[in-house]
Amino acid sequence: MACKLACVQMGALGTRADNVDRAVALVGETDANIIILPELFAHCRDFKVGEPIPGPTSEIFAQLAREKNSYIVMGSVLERAEDGQMYNTSVLIDTRGAIRARYRKIHLFSYRSKEKRSLTSGTDVVVASTELGAIGLSICYDLRFPELYRSLVLKGAQILVCPAAWPSSRLAHWNALSKARAIENQCYFVGCNQVGTPVPTMTLGGGSMITDPWGEIMVAAGDAEAVITATIDVAAVNKIRKECAFLDDIVPV
Numbered sequence: 001m002a003c004k005l006a007c008v009q010m011g012a013l014g015t016r017a018d019n020v021d022r023a024v025a026l027v028g029e030t031d032a033n034i035i036i037l038p039e040l041f042a043h044c045r046d047f048k049v050g051e052p053i054p055g056p057t058s059e060i061f062a063q064l065a066r067e068k069n070s071y072i073v074m075g076s077v078l079e080r081a082e083d084g085q086m087y088n089t090s091v092l093i094d095t096r097g098a099i100r101a102r103y104r105k106i107h108l109f110s111y112r113s114k115e116k117r118s119l120t121s122g123t124d125v126v127v128a129s130t131e132l133g134a135i136g137l138s139i140c141y142d143l144r145f146p147e148l149y150r151s152l153v154l155k156g157a158q159i160l161v162c163p164a165a166w167p168s169s170r171l172a173h174w175n176a177l178s179k180a181r182a183i184e185n186q187c188y189f190v191g192c193n194q195v196g197t198p199v200p201t202m203t204l205g206g207g208s209m210i211t212d213p214w215g216e217i218m219v220a221a222g223d224a225e226a227v228i229t230a231t232i233d234v235a236a237v238n239k240i241r242k243e244c245a246f247l248d249d250i251v252p253v
Helices: 016-027 056-068 140-144 146-154 168-185 234-243
Strands: 002-009 034-036 071-080 086-093 099-104 127-130 133-137 159-164 188-193 195-199 202-205 209-211 217-220 226-233
Touching: 002 016, 002 188, 002 209, 016 056, 034 159, 056 071, 056 086, 071 133, 071 159, 086 133, 099 127, 099 133, 133 146, 133 234, 140 159, 140 168, 146 159, 146 168, 159 168, 168 188, 168 202, 168 209, 209 226, 217 226, 226 234
Parallel strands: 002 034, 034 071, 133 159, 159 188
Antiparallel strands: 002 226, 071 086, 086 099, 127 133, 188 209, 195 202, 209 217
């Protein structure tokens, strides 16, 4: 089934309220069926501030999803669980405003970051079945670990989603790995990155892109705030996998 997909490329440069307001405004600009926000779009990298899920941010986007009749991937938010543990969590909200899936980031970043020291790693590989296709969830640093994406595909994923806060200094890696994840898994790959300079030592690179199952970039953003869209059809995934059945030739090693 064909559908329109949108990446909302933005920066988390203000307060939580400012960032959420800006995200809501940008989401309001698109009529896409699936809308994806970046990693930590509300909180950026303040690992001391978390909220429950469901919670104030998810409720705002649940209402928006209902109003727009769209799926919204809340790229990620800082989740404070009932036991006090903190997670970097992606939330898929469906067209009824219900939480369809929740993914807690498995690979926490340690290089020049407090993420691994401050947060708890998730353990579950998450694929959500929808009438528009099966969506596999990941977050930022996960992109460097192909085994996660193969696990998502073996669980049925046809669309791989990776919200991120990826720095401009390593944008070449972002571009290469995004295409690789699409090619090796014969999936659509959607990378939705932040932009701007949230702290003086780090500028986030943008370059959000939607890549088809052949690894061809359908649309890409530059280094400024933008909303990019593309029409996708998971029938193309099934067709390519049937014609070039690479995934059938996987040999456990």
